[in-house]
Amino acid sequence: MRTTVGIIGGGPAGLLLARLLHRTGVDCVVLEARTREYVEQRQRAGMLEQGTVDALHEAGAAERLHAEGLIHQGIELRFDRERHHIDFPTLTGGRTVTIYAQTEIVKDLVALQLAEGPRLLFEAEALAIEKPDSESPVVRFRHEGREQTLACDWVVGCDGFHGIARDTFPDTLGRTYERDYPYSWLGILADVAPSCEELIYARGQGGFALHSMRSPHVSRLYLQVPNGTDTEDWSDDRIWDELADRFAIDADWTLRRGPITAKSVTPMRSFVHEPMRYGRLLLAGDAAHIVPPTGAKGLNLAVSDVRVLARAFAELRRTKSEQLLDSYSDMCLARVWQATRFSYDMTKMLHAQPDRDVFENRLQLARLRRIAASRHAAAELAANYTGLPLLM
Template identity: 80%
Template sequence: MRTTVGIIGGGPAGLLLARLLHGAGIDCVVLESRPRAYVERRQRAGMLEQGTVDALRACGAADRLDAEGLIHRGIELRFDRERHRIDFPALTGGRTVTIYAQTEIVKDLIALQLAAGPPLLFESEALAVEKPESEAPVVRFVHEDCEQTLSCDYVVGCDGSHGISRDAFPAAASRTYAHDYPYSWLGILADVPPSCEELIYARGPAGFALHSMRSPSVSRLYLQVPNGTDADDWPDERIWDELAARFAIDGDWRLERGPITSKSVTPMRSYVHEPMRHGRLFLAGDAAHIVPPTGAKGLNLAVSDVRVLARGLAERRRTGSTQLLDRYSEVCLERVWQATRFSYEMTTMLHAQPDGDAFDHWMQLARLRRIAASRTAAAELAANYTGLPLAL
């Protein structure tokens, strides 16, 4: 097989890149190791920055998003049994975020790709990227029990943190930075209408809790738990009781309960790989960076990566210039490190520290009270949460 851009990974990053390239008249092939049904069921993020929404609209993938997405104009911080709202439009000049599940984004992009886009091959496991330094890199992959090769002008690894794309980077040319947090999230999906109109970030003596949603009838909630926690050790009633305790405030508010349809435990980690380009191989999304979900940046960072890359490839096709492609890693990493910083600050501010002391406790409260009392501090949080401008 031969194409201009070989894309490894059929998640939101790879699929969106394919749509953006298709719109620019650039041919590509998407290789996804999993079956379509599996890809369309994967539960992931659901908070979209304004720039992510704009990108989906630009490639014609926002019909259901516009009809079903829930626009949020703020979040609520809870601590010391108090509630404090952060008003995004008032603090950012009108910017908002949208709740729309990544699962649904993937379904929308797959439907477009199969209907009118370039090839999308499911159950196609990439084995290796060869000759990335050359002008004709090759992806070896297995499809229908047959090993094949895909010759490309460029290869993009959108294959996540456990994919093979990073393996093609020479060790001597790679730098990695990682931080593992001393706690995890127990996440649930529940068939119950949300108990709030906007996301609630709660910090209490027993730990962090987050109230989110996937739709007007499905709630998504999280609890801070120790690393190594088994979700089966948390029966439904215990989960609801703990959530109610962590969200508790002085005043009239009640957590609605309902059937829990799924439980999972997610370790918290920050990871950055530099650079994000080697020869004609580019990394995007989780293949290059991971952030804890507290700041809701993972999916949005992946989208900003492929937006930068798509513009660079379009510029190369249109003018012959590789100026933007040559700056891809530099441009993306500036945003990645800012998102990593923001995610770290949100995480360490809101989670109970397993080995923390009274000093740590009062420092966390001081940071939260600064945001609640200062328009400047609240505006900084709102600007980062809704998404910093794409620096191009």
């Protein structure tokens, strides 16, 4: 098999890149190790920056997003039993965010790709990337019970944190920076209408809580829990009681409760790999960087990587220039580090410290009060949350 761009990973980053390349006439093949059903059912992020919405529109994959996505004008911060609204359009010159589940994005992209191309292979496990520093890299993969090869001009690793692409980098070239956090998120999906019109970020006595949603009828909520937490230790009633306690304010507001359909525990980590290119192998999304979900940046960072790559490959096809590809790593890492900083700051500000450090507790409250009282501080949060501009 032969193609111009071999894409490893059929998550949102790989699928979106394939669609954008296809629409500019660049040939590509996507290899996805899992089944279609598995890929379309993975529960992930759902908050989209405007740049992500724009990218889906460019890919011709925004029809259902525009019909079903929930546009949010801001977020609400809760602490000390108070509520404070952060108005995004007022603070950013009109920018908003959109709630649309990653599972739905993947379904939209898969349906388009299977109907119109380019080629997408499920249950195609990438085994190795050979000669990535040559002009003709090769991906060895297993599909339909036999080993095959995909010869490429370029390879893009969109295969996540545990994929093979990043491990292909020589130890002498790659360097990683990481931080593990001393807490996790217990996340639930519930068949109940959201109790809010916009996301609530709460810092309660028991720790952090987030109220999000997937649709007007499905709520997505999270609780800060200790690392190593087992979902079996948290009954439905215990979860709802703890959520109600952390969201509590001195005002007339009630948390709606309903049947919980899914529970999961997510560890918190910051991770950045530098560089994001080795020869003709490029990394995008979780293969290169991971942020804690507090800042809602993971999916959006992957999409910004893909937008840069799509434009770089389009320029290469049009002008034979590799200038954008040569600057890809530096350009993306500048944005990655800003998003990493923002996600770290949000995480540290909103989560209770396991060691119950009283001094740190007072600093967290001071940061929150600064945002609530200062337009400048609120505008800084709003600008980062809605998405920094893509510099090309």
